Amino acid sequence: MALIELRNLHKSYGSVNALRDLTLDVPEGCLYGLLGPNGAGKTTAIRIMATLLSPDQGTVTIAGLDALDQPRAVRQALGYVAQEVAIDKILTGRELLQLQGDLYHLKKNVRDERIAELIDRLGMDDWIDRRCGTYSGGMRRRLDLAAGLLHRPKLLVLDEPTVGLDIESRSAIWDLLRRLVHQGTSVLLSSHYLEEVEALADRMAIIDAGTVIAEGSPDELKRRLGGDRVTLRVREFSDQEEAQRVSELIRQVSGVSQVVINRSQGYSLNLVVENEPVIARLRDCLLDVGLPVFALAQSRPSLDDVYLQATGRTLMDAELAVAGQRDVKQERRKAMR
Amino acid sequence: MTSPSLSVAVSDSERSAWSELAQETLALTRRLFLQLARRPSSLVAGVLQPLIWLILFGALFTNAPDGLLPGGISYGRFLGAGVIVFTAFSGALNAGLPVMFDREFGFLNRLLVAPLRSRSSIVLASVIYITAISLVQSLAIMLTAALLGYGWPGAAGFVLVVATLLLLVFAVTALSLGLAFALPGHIELIAVIFVANLPLLFASTALAPLSFMPGWLGWLAALNPLTFAIEPIRAAYRGPLDLSAVLLEAPYGDVTGTTCLVVLVGLTVGLFLLIRPLLNRKLS
Numbered sequence: 001m002a003l004i005e006l007r008n009l010h011k012s013y014g015s016v017n018a019l020r021d022l023t024l025d026v027p028e029g030c031l032y033g034l035l036g037p038n039g040a041g042k043t044t045a046i047r048i049m050a051t052l053l054s055p056d057q058g059t060v061t062i063a064g065l066d067a068l069d070q071p072r073a074v075r076q077a078l079g080y081v082a083q084e085v086a087i088d089k090i091l092t093g094r095e096l097l098q099l100q101g102d103l104y105h106l107k108k109n110v111r112d113e114r115i116a117e118l119i120d121r122l123g124m125d126d127w128i129d130r131r132c133g134t135y136s137g138g139m140r141r142r143l144d145l146a147a148g149l150l151h152r153p154k155l156l157v158l159d160e161p162t163v164g165l166d167i168e169s170r171s172a173i174w175d176l177l178r179r180l181v182h183q184g185t186s187v188l189l190s191s192h193y194l195e196e197v198e199a200l201a202d203r204m205a206i207i208d209a210g211t212v213i214a215e216g217s218p219d220e221l222k223r224r225l226g227g228d229r230v231t232l233r234v235r236e237f238s239d240q241e242e243a244q245r246v247s248e249l250i251r252q253v254s255g256v257s258q259v260v261i262n263r264s265q266g267y268s269l270n271l272v273v274e275n276e277p278v279i280a281r282l283r284d285c286l287l288d289v290g291l292p293v294f295a296l297a298q299s300r301p302s303l304d305d306v307y308l309q310a311t312g313r314t315l316m317d318a319e320l321a322v323a324g325q326r327d328v329k330q331e332r333r334k335a336m337r
Numbered sequence: 338m339t340s341p342s343l344s345v346a347v348s349d350s351e352r353s354a355w356s357e358l359a360q361e362t363l364a365l366t367r368r369l370f371l372q373l374a375r376r377p378s379s380l381v382a383g384v385l386q387p388l389i390w391l392i393l394f395g396a397l398f399t400n401a402p403d404g405l406l407p408g409g410i411s412y413g414r415f416l417g418a419g420v421i422v423f424t425a426f427s428g429a430l431n432a433g434l435p436v437m438f439d440r441e442f443g444f445l446n447r448l449l450v451a452p453l454r455s456r457s458s459i460v461l462a463s464v465i466y467i468t469a470i471s472l473v474q475s476l477a478i479m480l481t482a483a484l485l486g487y488g489w490p491g492a493a494g495f496v497l498v499v500a501t502l503l504l505l506v507f508a509v510t511a512l513s514l515g516l517a518f519a520l521p522g523h524i525e526l527i528a529v530i531f532v533a534n535l536p537l538l539f540a541s542t543a544l545a546p547l548s549f550m551p552g553w554l555g556w557l558a559a560l561n562p563l564t565f566a567i568e569p570i571r572a573a574y575r576g577p578l579d580l581s582a583v584l585l586e587a588p589y590g591d592v593t594g595t596t597c598l599v600v601l602v603g604l605t606v607g608l609f610l611l612i613r614p615l616l617n618r619k620l621s
């Protein structure tokens with residue numbers, strides 16, 4: 001049985017459909033990435049998993065527990081690191097962790113041992129006894145991560161854990177997440193950075209407009225797109241006529257598709273090849289008519305290509321389309337209890 | 338063999354339920370006190386304002402003709418009970434503020450994601466905190482009043498004062514917590530607190546007896562919950578405790594000490610019942 005099972009979730013905020021029939025299975029023991037542009041519904045889905053929100057329709061099962069029936073048991077099983085870190089500015093980091101430990105009913109000595117261990121592990125020693133109000137974004141994130149891990153949940157859920165962080169904090173968090181998964185904690189994280197999901201996730205889902213549009217391991221998803229991307233030049237700078245001639249020629253080679261002449265790159269040719277032997281056939285075909293191969297660059301399809309294929313736009317374009325359209329303040333006010 | 342161990346297991350888990358509830362409530366209360374310790378200005382202001390009332394207002398009528406007030410007491414003595422109640426009242430009126438900030442800044446979500454035994458612990462922590470603060474503030478005023486020569490209730494009287502203040506604080510805390518969940522933000526909550534504060538003081542018997550007031554104001558004052566707290570405390574300061582004595586000759590009839598306490602109990606229970614569905618909804 002999957003660790004997280006979301007079945008046909010629907011959730012709307014007034015007229016906005018944030019989730020539309022979202023179904024997702026997250027297996028145990030892996031690092032699962034939820035990739036999607038701003039507004040895709042990642043936070044909504046995660047808040048539902050964390051029992052902060054109930055769906056309008058659908059079922060949520062976490063570690064075999066129905067989240068709507070047994071929210072307390074689900075809360076015990078799950079560590080949650082929110083997108084916006086809510087800390088108490090007046091408390092010190094240590095006091096916040098102590099509070100967190102008490103809310104999860106840890107015995108005092110266990111609590112303090114684990115706090116010491118996490119302080120060490122996350123390198124918080126220098127500032128943990130300062131008030132949270134003085135912390136930088138990276139420090140807050142690390143503290144929040146420690147809070148989420150304090151009760152040793154079997155599942156850690158993080159909503160865009162590295163957004164807006166410096167590179168150093170980001171890689172520290174990446175390292176920690178990898179080690180956690182290695183030690184047997186399951187991790188689910190959402191992100192709108194494909195690099196992040198690519199670098200971390202064993203499995204992933206791409207969500208867009210409140211529904212899953214692709215699911216699998218990053219490699220699988222890319223492989224499913226079929227074929228590698230190839231950039232071909234017969235000489236350093238071809239002219240249009242030559243490019244045209246070559247493109248007609250290679251279109252005949254079986255296993256070659258989507259041939260495009262790239263004017264902005266000295267009339268190079270972009271194409272997709274089905275598999276490795278096609279490259280050899282391609283070279284043979286050019287050799288037969290006496291054309292040299294100046295350069296041939298081959299690349300696997302990227303996650304962006306996967307997104308592009310499914311939605312007809314790049315992740316960047318999707319991101320730009322919503323930029324400035326969301327009224328985050330108003331959303332927060334509406335989401336207030 | 339099995340049945341005793343089973344019953345032990347049950348009582349164990351029951352005990353752990355209680356101890357978990359205590360642990361989370363204590364931790365939440367501790368947080369509020371830590372905040373107070375680092376930002377003590379609200380505590381100080383909460384004492385300073387009534388203190389100024391007591392000193393300035395108490396002196397205002399020093400040379401008023403004797404026998405002006407019922408029982409022939411000085412105005413300072415008369416005022417003491419009113420200021421004590423006002424202190425507890427305005428302290429408790431702030432009960433909702435920390436909760437409101439937690440709602441607004443999302444800290445409440447952190448609490449709600451945790452496997453709390455009962456979410457009443459969030460409310461309970463606020464009640465414990467604000468009760469302690471209000472009582473300490475009131476006590477400071479009582480001591481000052483004693484130093485100014487405005488008297489001190491006897492032992493039984495002191496118990497009555499504390500009991501009355503507790504009832505009032507519970508009622509007002511319930512009201513404030515209800516507002517903290519019903520209103521959209523802290524600005525609105527502060528506005529309500531600000532607007533409610535002084536009129537409720539003026540339209541009570543804190544500053545003047547009913548007999549000084551025009552009829553309409555007398556009605557208001559005789560219906561004002563503050564009056565039901567002020568009169569028993571004033572009586573406790575006046576002399577030996579007699580709850581059956583008439584403390585207030587209200588336009589609708591005589592009010593005894595017992596009536597005052599019953600009204601306060603009713604108000605507290607009523608308000609908690611009133612806000613319960615709201616809290617259940619907001620904390621579910």
Ligand SMILES: Nc1ncnc2c1ncn2[C@@H]1O[C@H](COP(=O)(O)OP(=O)(O)O)[C@@H](O)[C@H]1O
Pocket residue numbers: 013016017018036037038039040041042043044045326330331332334335
């Ligand atoms: N509290 C809210 N009130 C109204 N609309 C909201 C609220 N929260 C989210 N939305 C809308 O729901 C959609 C999904 O949002 P969200 O789950 O936050 O997506 P993501 O986390 O992927 O950016 C967006 O269109 C967003 O504007």
Ligand SMILES: [Mg+2]
Pocket residue numbers: 042043044083159160
């Ligand atoms: Mg989000």
